[in-house]
Amino acid sequence: MDIKEMRHEVIELAILLENYLDEEITTFFGLDSWDASYHAQIDREREIFVEHFLRYMSLNKKFKIIKKLIESIGEKLYEGFGTDEERFRMIRNKFAHTLYPEIEENFMPKMKIDLVKSQQKDWKKMYKEAKTLYLKILKELDSKIYTEKPRRRKHRRFDQIYLLELIKNYEKMIKELKDKSRV
Incomplete structure (x- = not known):
């Protein structure tokens, strides 16, 4: 490669990890459209939240936020x-902010070629590490936010708790009425 x-x-x-974090943060704050009766309102609120809050957040x-x-x-x-999260971000930044993904020796000054080669010397190792860290971080976050089987969110908002109650x-009332009618 x-x-x-x-x-x-x-x-x-x-980007995939950031999208996962965005989705979990917006859902935590009740901006998922699980209830069709509030669908349009939630869509507007979600758009504002994502567009003016999450999009510009590092x-x-x-x-x-997700840790909290x-x-x-x-x-x-x-x-x-x-430490794993910080290392993943550091690797991502190195890959994202190194200006020259390839060395064009015919067009670059010698000093620049040496600089780029020194920046890229550990890229294969960091690439493998980034893939491992990505999976490790994602699995950990997922295990804390969702139950294993059946897959459900561990966190329930007030409105969800109220509806479940x-x-x-x-x-319970239906069962009691059925029991009374049998007597």
Whole structure:
């Protein structure tokens, strides 16, 4: 695999992870459209939230928010999660901000060629590490936000809790009425 392909894939992994964080943050704050009766309102609020808040937030800040949200639902991330997350961001930044993914020796000054080669010497190792860290981070976050089977969010908003309680109460009333009619 050449350097351009590695660079592309590392940046793509970072974008996928950032999209995951965006989706989980917006859902946590009740901006998913699970209830059709509020669909248009939620879409407008979600658009404002994403467009004017999340879009301009750094990946580092999104990680801080998601860690706080996970902590607020009583879950704990593995020891060293922060180090892995920081290392992933560092690798992503190296790949994203190195100006020359390939060396064009005919058009570059010798000093620039040496600089680029020194920047790229560990790219294969960092590429493999980024893929490993991406999977490790994603699996950890997913395990803290969702139950394994059946796959459901661990965090429930007030309106969801209220609806679930309402359903349970109705089911209880129906059962009691059925029991009375049998007597």
